Each structure stands twice: as C-alpha cells, then as structure tokens.
Amino acid sequence: xxxxxxxxxxxxxxxxxxxxxxxxxxxxxxxxxxxxxxxxxxxxxxxxxxxxxxxxxxxxxxxxxxxxxxxxxxxxxxxxxxxxxxxxxxxxxxxxxxxxxxxxxxxxxxxxxxxxxxxxxxxxxxxxxxxxxxxxxxxxxxxxxxxxxxxxxxxxxxxxxxxxxxxxxxxxxxxxxxxxxxxxxxxxxxxxxxxxxxxxxxxxxxxxxxxxxxxxxxxxxxxxxxxxxxxxxxxxxxxxxxxxxxxxxxxxxxxxxxxxxxxxxxxxxxxxxxxxxxxxxxxxxxxxxxxxxxxxxxxxxxxxxxxxxxxxxxxxxxxxxxxxxxx
Amino acid sequence: xxxxxxxxxxxxxxxxxxxxxxxxxxxxxxxxxxxxxxxxxxxxxxxxxxxxxxxxxxxxxxxxxxxxxxxxxxxxxxxxxxxxxxxxxxxxxxxxxxxxxxxxxxxxxxxxxxxxxxxxxxxxxxxxxxxxxxxxxxxxxxxxxxxxxxxxxxxxxxxxxxxxxxxxxxxxxxxxxxxxxxxxxxxxxxxxxxxxxxxxxxxxxxxxxxxxxxxxxxxxxxxxxxxxxxxxxxxxxxxxxxxxxxxxxxxxxxxxxxxxxxxxxxxxxxxxxxxxxxxxxxxxxxxxxxxxxxxxxxxxxxxxxxxxxxxxxxxxxxxxxxxxxxx
Numbered sequence: 001x002x003x004x005x006x007x008x009x010x011x012x013x014x015x016x017x018x019x020x021x022x023x024x025x026x027x028x029x030x031x032x033x034x035x036x037x038x039x040x041x042x043x044x045x046x047x048x049x050x051x052x053x054x055x056x057x058x059x060x061x062x063x064x065x066x067x068x069x070x071x072x073x074x075x076x077x078x079x080x081x082x083x084x085x086x087x088x089x090x091x092x093x094x095x096x097x098x099x100x101x102x103x104x105x106x107x108x109x110x111x112x113x114x115x116x117x118x119x120x121x122x123x124x125x126x127x128x129x130x131x132x133x134x135x136x137x138x139x140x141x142x143x144x145x146x147x148x149x150x151x152x153x154x155x156x157x158x159x160x161x162x163x164x165x166x167x168x169x170x171x172x173x174x175x176x177x178x179x180x181x182x183x184x185x186x187x188x189x190x191x192x193x194x195x196x197x198x199x200x201x202x203x204x205x206x207x208x209x210x211x212x213x214x215x216x217x218x219x220x221x222x223x224x225x226x227x228x229x230x231x232x233x234x235x236x237x238x239x240x241x242x243x244x245x246x247x248x249x250x251x252x253x254x255x256x257x258x259x260x261x262x263x264x265x266x267x268x269x270x271x272x273x274x275x276x277x278x279x280x281x282x283x284x285x286x287x288x289x290x291x292x293x294x295x296x297x298x299x300x301x302x303x304x305x306x307x308x309x310x311x312x313x314x315x316x317x318x319x320x321x322x323x324x325x326x327x
Numbered sequence: 328x329x330x331x332x333x334x335x336x337x338x339x340x341x342x343x344x345x346x347x348x349x350x351x352x353x354x355x356x357x358x359x360x361x362x363x364x365x366x367x368x369x370x371x372x373x374x375x376x377x378x379x380x381x382x383x384x385x386x387x388x389x390x391x392x393x394x395x396x397x398x399x400x401x402x403x404x405x406x407x408x409x410x411x412x413x414x415x416x417x418x419x420x421x422x423x424x425x426x427x428x429x430x431x432x433x434x435x436x437x438x439x440x441x442x443x444x445x446x447x448x449x450x451x452x453x454x455x456x457x458x459x460x461x462x463x464x465x466x467x468x469x470x471x472x473x474x475x476x477x478x479x480x481x482x483x484x485x486x487x488x489x490x491x492x493x494x495x496x497x498x499x500x501x502x503x504x505x506x507x508x509x510x511x512x513x514x515x516x517x518x519x520x521x522x523x524x525x526x527x528x529x530x531x532x533x534x535x536x537x538x539x540x541x542x543x544x545x546x547x548x549x550x551x552x553x554x555x556x557x558x559x560x561x562x563x564x565x566x567x568x569x570x571x572x573x574x575x576x577x578x579x580x581x582x583x584x585x586x587x588x589x590x591x592x593x594x595x596x597x598x599x600x601x602x603x604x605x606x607x608x609x610x611x612x613x614x615x616x617x618x619x620x621x622x623x624x625x626x627x628x629x630x631x632x633x634x635x636x637x638x639x640x641x642x643x644x645x646x647x648x649x650x651x652x653x654x
Contacts, residue, residue, distance in 0.1 A: 034477055034481065035473070035474065035477060086439055086440070086443060089416075089435065089436060089439055090436035090439065090440065108416065108435055109416060109417035109476075109480060110477060110480065112413055112416055112417065112439050113413070113417065113473040113474075113476050113477050113480075114473070114477075116413060116469055116470075116472070116473040117469075117470055117473040117474065117477075119446070119469060120466045120467070120468075120469035120470035120473065121466075121470065123450070123462060123465060123466035123469065124463060124466035124467070124470070126462065126466075127459045127460070127462035127463040127466060128459070128463075129459075130459045132454045132455070132456075132457045132459070133454070135450060135453065135454035135462055136451060136454040136455075138450060139447045139448075139450035139451035139453075139454060140447075140451070141447075142443055142444075142446060142447035142450065143444055143447035143448065143451070145443070146362070146440040146441070146443040146444040146447065147362060147440075147444065149436075149440050150361055150362060150437060150440050150441075150444075153436060153437065153440075154361065
C-alpha cells in the first residue's frame with residue numbers, strides 16, 4: 001500500500017521534481033568551493049523535495065500560472081537545508097557517549113557559515129518574488145525554528161516533558177517550515193485570505209503528522225530502512241510522543257523502569273527491545289499513530305474548499321503518505 | 328581632535344541614538360528567556376549604533392520623511408549582531424593556545440541559534456519596508472559575509488596573503504554590511520539610481536576605511552583603549568595590511584624573522600614590541616593609514632552630489648571619525 005502511494009506521488013511529480021533538481025544545482029554557484037562542497041553534500045543526497053513540491057502545488061491550486069513556481073520553490077529547500085546544517089551543529093555539541101553524527105564531516109564553523117550562505121540564497125530568491133509577506137513567513141520560520149531548537153536543548157534529558165510542550169516543540173521544529181511553504185504558494189498566487197489560511201492550516205497539520213510519523217519510525221522502523229539505529233531520539237535525551245504517552249499510562253513500577261532505561265548511559269539492545277514492548281503495552285505507539293492520523297484528516301479537510309485538480313490530488317496523496325511512509 | 332570629533336557626532340545624533348536604544352529593546356521580545364539574555368549581552372554593551380545611524384541619515388539625505396527610519400534602521404543592528412554571534416563561534420573553534428574569547432559565555436549551539444533568531448528579527452523588520460531590494464541587499468550581505476568568513480578560515484595561518492586578497496576579505500567581512508545600510512536608506516527614500524549608487528559607494532569606502540583603522544588599532548592602540556591585548560589578529564593567524572605591506576618591503580633577513588614571530592606559538596611581549604617596530608620601519612603602519620585615508624576621501628566625494636543638510640554633515644563627520652578613532 002505504502003509503496004503504491006509513494007510510486008503514485010513520484011509519477012505525478014516527476015516533471016517538477018527533475019526541474020527542481022536542475023534549479024537547485026544551478027543556483028548553488030558560490031565563489032567558495034568549500035561552501036559548494038558542504039552544501040552539495042546535504043542537498044544532493046536524495047532529498048524528497050517535499051517543501052518545494054508543496055509550494056509549487058499550493059501555488060497551482062490557487063491558480064498561479066506565471067511560470068516561476070519552480071524557481072521560487074527553491075526558497076524552501078535552501079531554507080530547509082540551512083536549518084538542517086545549523087541543527088547539525090546544535091546536535092553535535094550535545095552528542096552523548098562520544099558518538100558523532102556520521103554526516104558531520106566538517107568543522108562546526110564551516111557548517112554554520114554554509115548554513116548562513118544557504119539562508120542568504122533562500123532570501124535572494126524570496127526577494128525576487130516581490131512579496132513582502134513571503135519574507136515575513138521566512139522570518140517567522142527562522143525565528144520559530146531557532147526558538148524551538150533552543151527550547152529543545154533546554155529540555156533535553158528531562159523525563160517529565162508534557163504532551164503540550166512536545167506539541168509546541170514539533171510545531172516549531174517541523175510544522176512551521178512546511179506550513180510556510182504551503183502558505184507562500186498561496187501568497188505567490190495572490191489568492192484570497194481564506195484560501196491562504198486554508199493552505200497554511202493544511203501545511204501545519206501535514207507538518208505535525210510528518211513529525212509524529214518521524215518520531216514513531218524512530219521506534220518502529222528497522223535500522224536498514226532508517227539508515228541509522230532506531231532509538232536515536234531517546235539516546236539524545238529527546239522525549240517524543242510514543243514515550244511521553246506511555247510514561248503517563250504506565251504503572252509506577254514500569255514508569256520507574258522506563259525512566260531508568262531512557263536515562264541509561266550505555267545502549268543495551270535487549271533493554272531497548274523491552275522498552276519498545278512497553279510502548280506497545282501502554283499504547284504510546286497506537287496513540288501517536290492516531291494523533292498523526294487526526295492531523296492527516298484535518299489537513300485534507302483544509303483542501304475541501306478547492307476545486308478538484310491534479311495539484312489537489314497530489315496534496316491529498318502527500319498527506320496520506322506523511323504517516324504511511326517507511327522512511 | 329578625535330575627542331572633539333566624537334563629541335560632535337554624539338551631540339548631533341543624540342536624539343536618534345536614544346530612540347534606537349528604545350526600539351532595539353522593544354523589538355527584542357522573544358518567548359525564550361535565554362535568547363533574550365544572549366542577545367542582550369551583545370546588543371546592550373555600549374554599541375556605537377553606526378549601522379542604524381548610517382541608514383537613518385542616508386534615508387534623510389535622500390529626502391525620506393515617512394517617519395519609520397528609526398524602526399527600519401534596526402534591520403542593520405540586528406543583522407550586525409547576528410553576524411557577530413556567528414563569528415564568535417567561528418573564531419572560538421580556531422582559538423589558539425587554548426584561550427577562549429572572554430565574551431563567549433554560552434555554548435556554540437546556543438550562540439548559533441540566537442544569531443539565527445536575530446537574523447529573523449532583522450528580516451521581519453525588513454519585510455515591513457515592503458522593499459524587495461532591501462531584502463536583496465540583506466541576502467547579499469549574508470552571503471558575502473559567510474563566504475568572507477569561510478575564506479578567512481581557509482587563509483588562517485598563511486603567511487603569504489596578498490594585499491588584493493586582504494582587500495577582498497575586509498570588503499566581505501565589514502564593508503558590505505556598512506554599504507548595505509547606506510544603500511538601504513536610499514532605497515527606503517525611493518531616490519534615483521544615481522543617488523543610491525553614490526550612497527552605496529560612500530558606505531563601501533567608509534567600511535573599508537573602518538576595517539583598515541581597526542586593523543591598525545590592533546597594533547597601535549593600548550590594551551586599555553582596545554579592551555583586549557593588541558596583536559590579537561596576528562595571534563589568531565590573521566594577516567592584515569600593516570603586516571602584509573611590511574613583509575613585502577622587508578629585507579630577506581627581517582622577513583624571515585617577522586614570519587617566525589608571527590608563527591610563534593608562545594606570545595612574547597618583547598618580540599611583539601620588536602615586530603611593531605618593523606611595521607613602522609617598513610612603513611606598514613603608514614601605508615595602511617594612507618590607504619584608509621584614501622577611502623575616507625573617496626567616501627566624502629560620494630556625498631558631493633547631495634545638498635548640504637544636517638545628515639550630510641553627520642555622514643562626513645562619521646567618515647573622518649572612522650580613521651581617527653582610538654577605539
């Protein structure tokens with residue numbers, strides 16, 4: 001089923017996807033070779049181009065046909081890459097047990113500056129839209145993401161994170177960027193406030209679902225599918241919804257055991273397997289799946305006011321895919 | 328003389344200066360206390376507010392009178408603060424002999440994220456100008472500064488930096504931001520291209536003079552005036568114009584001695600004193616002063632086409648001050 005969904009989306013977005021790849025490469029033409037190398041390493045390692053595709057189809061759904069949606073959609077891929085690079089530095093500093101993220105090939109200063117460079121690239125394209133509201137969206141995204149990361153840094157290792165605080169963290173960490181891409185598509189198309197809000201809300205719910213699915217995969221996916229060992233969030237001291245919900249439902253004894261397992265300094269595969277069992281027993285997995293599905297449903301409802309068209313179909317498929325994907 | 332100049336500028340900009348301070352404080356109202364704390368530490372430690380003042384008076388010189396120049400001028404103080412924070416992280420990583428910059432009170436991730444937050448604040452205000460060209464200016468500044476810093480990182484410790492490459496580095500590191508502030512004032516006032524270019528060029532030359540004066544002070548100022556030990560650039564492996572010019576003029580024997588002194592891992596006050604003597608003997612100090620003065624003259628010539636007014640006087644005074652200051 002999931003493979004079918006993925007295949008379906010791929011087929012429908014294939015022409016745009018290729019144009020995005022070409023344009024990403026074309027605009028990445030800085031004078032400093034090192035910037036190019038670091039940026040390319042991240043940008044051309046098989047990204048889904050979710051954010052550009054969302055902006056393109058949001059714009060088209062609102063009737064945009066001025067021909068610049070591919071170029072303008074790069075705003076959100078470069079911005080996404082910039083935030084990933086800065087997050088790398090943030091996570092690197094908090095690495096536990098001396099393990100460095102595999103993709104950290106360069107020093108922190110170089111990574112920070114390359115992030116700044118990509119943000120500048122994003123801004124440069126955004127200025128070309130001549131839409132100040134898109135700049136405001138980018139400012140909001142950048143501010144929220146920075147605040148969210150700082151918030152998460154402060155909360156790391158805390159075993160009593162509430163669901164409410166978790167939701168605020170993932171909103172800032174993931175949803176605002178996806179929301180901003182969809183909203184900017186609507187702004188570009190100069191649509192009315194109602195449709196802009198609908199697409200903004202679609203993006204918000206999609207982003208929330210997307211991050212919840214990510215947090216689920218960290219417990220349920222295989223190391224092979226994930227490309228890294230499962231349980232990474234827990235080992236980095238990040239409590240996510242499957243754990244938060246299970247902890248709140250667990251017996252006192254199991255809660256104590258789980259908290260010890262989370263706080264353990266040595267990774268123990270048997271302990272991790274047992275912890276995962278608890279997440280099923282105390283319904284953390286099921287609950288997170290349901291919350292993610294709720295967001296998918298809400299996302300799709302936001303599209304109700306739009307006439308049926310290929311872009312609407314794609315946005316619906318992407319909503320379904322956000323929680324059904326295996327990676 | 329210098330004190331008189333400083334006093335004169337202070338008196339003339341006093342009302343704007345106070346309004347800038349109030350506005351900087353007002354806009355710095357994030358939800359995360361830590362961001363506020365780190366940003367405040369940098370923003371409210373006695374800044375000259377050079378960049379906002381330049382934007383304000385460039386705008387007024389071009390006849391702007393819509394009343395928002397104070398608020399919009401914050402763009403360049405927040406942007407400046409953001410780049411300083413990211414530079415902190417860059418310099419920290421390359422610290423030599425285990426000495427950490429005194430102002431580095433927080434971890435690199437927090438400093439990077441606070442920099443991102445301030446950049447977002449800058450963008451948010453820039454979006455309110457509804458001038459896409461100002462966004463393009465910010466994008467260019469951010470890109471150039473990131474590239475310049477990376478370039479400087481790569482060149483660190485190299486003893487054969489040419490004057491040409493030095494000029495490119497200081498242009499990106501300092502001049503583009505000052506240039507951008509002046510140019511944006513002109514854009515805000517919706518003046519003609521000729522006047523916008525004139526103010527942009529004024530800012531470029533002012534920025535070059537400003538950085539050369541900074542590089543001179545690192546050798547000629549007292550530790551007390553400087554607030555840190557002189558010779559910091561050299562100890563960080565950064566070759567600046569006084570050294571570059573002296574090296575190119577020195578006898579082979581003295582050149583060898585100087586290169587050894589620069590590359591020395593231990594700081595030796597006697598050696599530093601002797602090195603400074605060489606900078607006078609081989610005219611590195613004099614040459615740098617002259618080049619800085621050339622830029623000041625060129626900056627002032629750029630203002631010729633404007634009618635006389637208080638803002639023109641202030642911009643002229645700032646140009647003179649840029650090389651005559653003691654700190």
